[in-house]
Amino acid sequence: MDRRIEKSKQAIMDAFTKLMLEKDFEKITINEIAELANVNRGTIYSHYVDIFDLLNQCIENHLNKLFENCQPRGNDNNISGKDSLCKTFKYLEQNAFFYSKMLMSKSITAFRNRLHALMVKSIEEQIDMSGINKDVNKEIMVQYFASATIGVVEWWITNSMPYSAEFMAEQLLSLMERYQNVRST
Structure with missing residues (x-):
């Protein structure tokens, strides 16, 4: 270009x-x-085309940057779930003004919908449906984790990030692991 x-x-x-x-x-x-x-x-x-097209492209641009920043690069395919979550929270922290505005704006549902779709895609690629998860509907499980994760992120950002990115990553991962333990009992 x-x-x-x-x-x-x-x-x-x-x-x-x-x-x-x-x-x-x-x-x-x-x-x-x-x-x-x-x-x-x-x-x-x-x-x-118009201001709505500009909004859509702006949202797309920010979410692509979020996704690119939080995914493994090149030979870094061994990134742990905690590291990935930590990178995600740090990126959100660095761009808090934009994400806060997007999450708090009642009129911009397109942002939340795209964030949810991005989260669903990411979880679908990573979720293990064997073992204790074999009896759970994958679509429901993915939706559950995506909605819960977005809810936690939204709470964290709209409450002025009361905890560090590292702490949030640890807590979210702990909650996901706790679900695994509850399911196995």
């Missing part, structure tokens, strides 16, 4: 994100985004 196009798109995305941290999505205008990004309205419309 042309560097100028990439630079314009990044400026638009940054301006949009900055405005979302300052005000509700419904109150943001294309003119405000253009002014803050130092581009004209036409430039925005050349990259995005």
